[in-house]
Amino acid sequence: MSAEDTLSDSAGAMAADRFVEINYDDVIPNNVALSSDKQLQRALEGWRPNYLGWWNNMGPVGYQASQVYLRTAVGVDPAGWAKFGYVKMPAYRWGILLAPKIEARTIPFGRHKGEPAWQDVPGEHRALLRRLIVVQGDTEPASVEQQRFLGATAPSLYDMRNLFQVNVEEGRHLWAMVYLLVKYFGKDGREEAQALLERQSGQMDNPRILGAFNERTPDWLSFFMFTFFTDRDGKMQLAALAESGFDPLSRTCRFMLTEEAHHMFVGETGVQRTIDATCAAMVKAGIKDPHDVEAVRKLDVVDLPLLQRKLNFHASVTRDLFGADISSNAADAFSSGIKGRFNEANLKGDDHQLQDATYPVTRVVDGKIAVEQEPALRALNARLLDDFIADCQGGIDRWNKAVEKAGVAFRFVQPHKGFNRRIGEFAGKRISPAGEVLTEDEWKAKSGDWLPNDDDMQFISSLMKPCHEPGKYASWIAPPRVGVNNQPGDFEYVKIA
Ligand SMILES: [Fe+2]
Ligand SMILES: [Fe+2]
Numbered sequence: 001m002s003a004e005d006t007l008s009d010s011a012g013a014m015a016a017d018r019f020v021e022i023n024y025d026d027v028i029p030n031n032v033a034l035s036s037d038k039q040l041q042r043a044l045e046g047w048r049p050n051y052l053g054w055w056n057n058m059g060p061v062g063y064q065a066s067q068v069y070l071r072t073a074v075g076v077d078p079a080g081w082a083k084f085g086y087v088k089m090p091a092y093r094w095g096i097l098l099a100p101k102i103e104a105r106t107i108p109f110g111r112h113k114g115e116p117a118w119q120d121v122p123g124e125h126r127a128l129l130r131r132l133i134v135v136q137g138d139t140e141p142a143s144v145e146q147q148r149f150l151g152a153t154a155p156s157l158y159d160m161r162n163l164f165q166v167n168v169e170e171g172r173h174l175w176a177m178v179y180l181l182v183k184y185f186g187k188d189g190r191e192e193a194q195a196l197l198e199r200q201s202g203q204m205d206n207p208r209i210l211g212a213f214n215e216r217t218p219d220w221l222s223f224f225m226f227t228f229f230t231d232r233d234g235k236m237q238l239a240a241l242a243e244s245g246f247d248p249l250s251r252t253c254r255f256m257l258t259e260e261a262h263h264m265f266v267g268e269t270g271v272q273r274t275i276d277a278t279c280a281a282m283v284k285a286g287i288k289d290p291h292d293v294e295a296v297r298k299l300d301v302v303d304l305p306l307l308q309r310k311l312n313f314h315a316s317v318t319r320d321l322f323g324a325d326i327s328s329n330a331a332d333a334f335s336s337g338i339k340g341r342f343n344e345a346n347l348k349g350d351d352h353q354l355q356d357a358t359y360p361v362t363r364v365v366d367g368k369i370a371v372e373q374e375p376a377l378r379a380l381n382a383r384l385l386d387d388f389i390a391d392c393q394g395g396i397d398r399w400n401k402a403v404e405k406a407g408v409a410f411r412f413v414q415p416h417k418g419f420n421r422r423i424g425e426f427a428g429k430r431i432s433p434a435g436e437v438l439t440e441d442e443w444k445a446k447s448g449d450w451l452p453n454d455d456d457m458q459f460i461s462s463l464m465k466p467c468h469e470p471g472k473y474a475s476w477i478a479p480p481r482v483g484v485n486n487q488p489g490d491f492e493y494v495k496i497a
Contacts, residue, residue, distance in 0.1 A: 243340030
């Protein structure tokens with residue numbers, strides 16, 4: 001075989017680290033030269049029927065025989081990595097895709113800083129790495145399970161397609177983590193891969209690992225808020241793991257981040273379009289006061305105060321995913337070179353080892369909110385959470401611009417970091433969205449104004465009527481500004497079978 005033949009050939013002939021195109025001839029599409037590692041290939045091909053079984057049992061309810069206009073990754077080049085076309089979801093090509101290897105990459109932080117990145121699992125950090133990969137992996141199928149009933153109430157075919165796109169990509173993220181477990185963790189890894197298909201979101205006996213992934217996603221507003229907030233937690237975690245000294249994890253997470261961006265887009269624009277529909281209806285009906293809830297709800301749109309309560313709920317539940325603000329596990333993961341900070345390699349002006357650095361941590365001291373300096377190494381979760389809160393603000397500012405443009409007097413705000421928390425410094429404390437420390441009685445009297453109440457949920461559920469005609473949208477949501485892949489407004493994103 002000539003050198004040229006090798007270049008145009010598919011995965012097997014090429015060394016994994018040079019290979020960036022994806023081989024779609026294999027049962028499992030991949031750019032990791034899977035066919036050159038027969039044992040790994042067999043193990044993953046053995047897991048595949050179990051995955052498909054999980055998808056069929058726990059994935060989207062209905063629509064599995066419908067043709068959905070989905071994007072599939074065809075390369076890992078950021079400039080053009082996906083192609084669009086109709087596919088039935090169970091036939092989606094879930095693949096194993098790593099971002100290109102960076103030559104001579106070094107570990108960017110921790111006590112191994114400056115050493116060559118590991119291509120294999122360092123024995124001393126094996127247990128910690130495995131745990132982090134399992135926890136990340138567990139969130140991927142969990143969100144598919146949480147969203148499985150939403151197809152039936154989709155407010156348009158466009159939205160239904162976006163839901164299914166997110167779902168198949170979360171499925172692919174599971175593949176990404178399972179690849180690492182099976183390739184690098186032997187028998188333990190294979191057992192973990194199986195357990196990832198057995199835990200179930202919201203199940204009493206064998207729930208998903210993290211709390212927010214056991215909450216229900218009962219309606220489309222919840223879905224949009226979830227993809228805005230909770231997928232953004234995914235982004236932050238993946239970004240921190242993309243800094244990892246364990247290079248295969250870093251490359252896996254870097255590619256996942258390209259997909260994650262779309263999930264947050266779905267969330268941000270979904271809420272945005274909900275706001276657009278509300279404001280347009282209010283203006284048309286001449287309703288000036290956004291708090292005139294009764295009048296607004298009569299228009300079959302979502303009142304803005306209710307959206308704020310949904311925001312409060314999803315923001316606070318998602319913040320709990322960052323774990324204890326002060327954490328020796330997070331310190332270990334950092335010192336070991338396993339999990340960095342957000343944007344670690346580009347952070348200027350510090351030693352990336354955090355020996356003497358401090359970080360301001362917010363907590364309740366003597367009944368008042370106070371900021372105290374803590375060793376930065378132990379406050380890494382607090383820092384990642386702060387980075388997350390800052391990252392959320394961009395989208396919220398854009399929502400507020402839309403409200404302002406419509407001439408409606410209302411502003412969305414993020415609740416205080418301590419509001420409605422169960423994990424971290426504020427667990428067990430009662431903090432108002434504005435950041436006042438409350439007594440239990442004060443909290444009880446007010447929390448119905450701050451979190452979605454039964455009335456809200458009933459109203460939302462009354463709006464969740466399917467709208468499955470091409471180009472049509474439910475009353476409560478505006479059409480998107482542009483179609484997927486620039487398709488026209490009446491494009492049939494799902495051919496319902
Ligand atoms: Fe994901
Ligand atoms: Fe996601």
